Amino acid sequence: MEHQILTFYDWVAKLSSSELVALILIVTLPLVFLIVYALVAILGELKISAFIQERLGPMRTGPWGIIQPVAEVVKLLQKEDITPDAANKPLFNMAPFLMFTAAYAGFAVIPFSSHFVPAGINLGLFYIFAMGSLAVIGLVMGGWASNNKYSLLGALRSVAQIVSYEIPAAIVILSIVVLASSMNLQVINANQGGWFWNWYVFGGPGSIWKLLVIPFTFGMFLLYLIASLAETNRTPFDIPEGESEIVAGYHTEYSGMKFAMFFFAEYANMFVVAALLSILFFGGWNSPFGDFMNGPIWGVFWFISKSFFFVFVQIWLRWTLPRLRVDQLMGVSWKVMTPVAFLCFFAVGLWAMLK
Amino acid sequence: MKKYLNNIWLGIYTVLIGMKITFVHLFAKNVTVQYPNKHPLDKAGGDKMPMNARNRIFNDMELCNGCNGCARACPVNCITVETLKVVPGDAPPLKNGEKRGLWVTNYTIDFAKCCFCGLCIDPCPTEAIKMTTEFEYSQYDRGNLLYKFSKMTDEQIKQKKELLANFTAEKAKKEAEAKKAAEQAKAAEAPKPETGDGK
Numbered sequence: 037m038e039h040q041i042l043t044f045y046d047w048v049a050k051l052s053s054s055e056l057v058a059l060i061l062i063v064t065l066p067l068v069f070l071i072v073y074a075l076v077a078i079l080g081e082l083k084i085s086a087f088i089q090e091r092l093g094p095m096r097t098g099p100w101g102i103i104q105p106v107a108e109v110v111k112l113l114q115k116e117d118i119t120p121d122a123a124n125k126p127l128f129n130m131a132p133f134l135m136f137t138a139a140y141a142g143f144a145v146i147p148f149s150s151h152f153v154p155a156g157i158n159l160g161l162f163y164i165f166a167m168g169s170l171a172v173i174g175l176v177m178g179g180w181a182s183n184n185k186y187s188l189l190g191a192l193r194s195v196a197q198i199v200s201y202e203i204p205a206a207i208v209i210l211s212i213v214v215l216a217s218s219m220n221l222q223v224i225n226a227n228q229g230g231w232f233w234n235w236y237v238f239g240g241p242g243s244i245w246k247l248l249v250i251p252f253t254f255g256m257f258l259l260y261l262i263a264s265l266a267e268t269n270r271t272p273f274d275i276p277e278g279e280s281e282i283v284a285g286y287h288t289e290y291s292g293m294k295f296a297m298f299f300f301a302e303y304a305n306m307f308v309v310a311a312l313l314s315i316l317f318f319g320g321w322n323s324p325f326g327d328f329m330n331g332p333i334w335g336v337f338w339f340i341s342k343s344f345f346f347v348f349v350q351i352w353l354r355w356t357l358p359r360l361r362v363d364q365l366m367g368v369s370w371k372v373m374t375p376v377a378f379l380c381f382f383a384v385g386l387w388a389m390l391k
Numbered sequence: 392m393k394k395y396l397n398n399i400w401l402g403i404y405t406v407l408i409g410m411k412i413t414f415v416h417l418f419a420k421n422v423t424v425q426y427p428n429k430h431p432l433d434k435a436g437g438d439k440m441p442m443n444a445r446n447r448i449f450n451d452m453e454l455c456n457g458c459n460g461c462a463r464a465c466p467v468n469c470i471t472v473e474t475l476k477v478v479p480g481d482a483p484p485l486k487n488g489e490k491r492g493l494w495v496t497n498y499t500i501d502f503a504k505c506c507f508c509g510l511c512i513d514p515c516p517t518e519a520i521k522m523t524t525e526f527e528y529s530q531y532d533r534g535n536l537l538y539k540f541s542k543m544t545d546e547q548i549k550q551k552k553e554l555l556a557n558f559t560a561e562k563a564k565k566e567a568e569a570k571k572a573a574e575q576a577k578a579a580e581a582p583k584p585e586t587g588d589g590k
Binding site: 084 | 412416
């Protein structure tokens with residue numbers, strides 16, 4: 037970035053006159069956020085599913101059951117940590133942590149505010165996408181090392197699914213890079229400043245002629261939303277878990293804290309893709325209303341509310357749609373999403389050349 | 392190509408319809424009653440029991456005609472019915488005005504066996520057996536779950552049995568007499584030649 041701004045890191049370093057304190061703080065903040073977010077998301081999942089089914093959900097632990105997720109984590113911690121005899125032990129024990137690390141590594145480049153990003157690298161978008169794909173290795177590792185037919189089936193399905201859905205997702209991301217002419221997430225965010233019609237879902241900043249490109253950018257948003265559901269193994273694309281078909285898929289053999297790690301990784305991944313959606317298409321930390329409520333502190337608010345909205349959409353979709361069949365899943369990816377993504381890429385590329 | 396685009400449109404459109412439905416339900420009134428804190432039948436519970444709630448079954452002996460239909464319908468054989476024929480003119484009619492044909496001497500439902508399927512309710516011709524709203528009736532002893540609905544005492548049953556025995560005996564006697572009379576009449580008529588039939 038050319039324009040040098042006083043970041044959170046600089047600010048803390050100046051205050052404490054120690055780079056180390058700033059470094060530790062900037063590394064721990066996303067982790068703290070992630071843990072709090074995971075608890076909120078677990079409660080949200082329980083409560084939203086309950087309300088959609090006209091139930092009340094957990095009500096006994098704390099007022100309206102709000103400490104239910106804490107109780108669940110404590111329960112998982114207390115459980116016996118079982119490693120099957122026939123399992124490949126190093127791989128089996130490594131898989132959940134690898135998956136969680138991959139999910140958490142994505143947080144390194146997420147800009148929470150115009151002045152706070154743990155690592156403002158220029159290849160942020162590329163990095164976050166690569167880290168999102170790394171999760172599949174943890175998944176395959178867990179499925180293979182479990183030495184269980186259901187786990188292996190789940191792992192195989194997940195590989196097929198993620199490899200297929202990464203193509204439309206990558207093309208959509210590429211189109212955004214074409215629009216923003218940068219892979220730095222801060223620059224992409226800064227490009228979408230001003231009013232909400234400058235967001236990339238509405239074609240990005242530009243003259244009235246951008247109306248021509250809005251159908252394609254909106255289509256890109258839909259494509260990435262669908263692909264992100266598939267990448268996080270959420271319903272309707274949860275065939276790697278498919279509890280009615282293959283028990284619990286790749287995490288059948290896991291118990292206790294290792295299962296909790298898979299669980300946390302899923303929620304962390306959900307936030308990463310939701311954050312990516314809000315950064316790429318909905319202006320990230322920008323206020324939708326010009327200078328109204330805009331700024332570094334409000335940026336955190338806008339960014340987190342936009343991301344939480346997409347987490348909510350993921351939960352909402354999970355309790356709306358049934359699971360897809362395997363062949364339908366592949367059909368959607370290869371026959372519909374990939375060609376449409378190429379079409380959008382072509383249109384956006386043409387627009388970026390001519391504007 | 393047209394079909395392909397139409398399929399994409401239909402896919403997106405139907406998902407949106409589904410999302411709209413679940414969104415409406417997200418804000419609909421919840422049906423859960425926080426049971427031990429609030430009883431579903433209390434005013435404070437705010438709710439009545441659902442129409443199809445399955446609870447303890449009650450049999451109105453004033454209506455039961457002892458047809459045994461419920462016991463035959465029961466998949467777990469938890470209903471026991473024993474009956475005795477009524478001597479004409481002895482029994483009061485049923486609550487719905489029908490003639491009572493059978494004394495129900497024993498009507499027992501074992502709720503330790505009952506699976507609350509409600510299949511006994513449909514075949515009842517007089518609508519005597521039905522679901523109540525009572526569901527809190529746990530017992531420490533399984534024998535306490537044997538619900539006896541018939542209020543007839545042993546003495547009454549004995550009396551009715553005697554009455555029936557007398558009646559049947561009398562009837563048998565009468566029948567025997569009638570038979571005898573008929574035979575005598577037949578015997579008297581027997582010597583006549585067989586011409587009437589035309590065989």
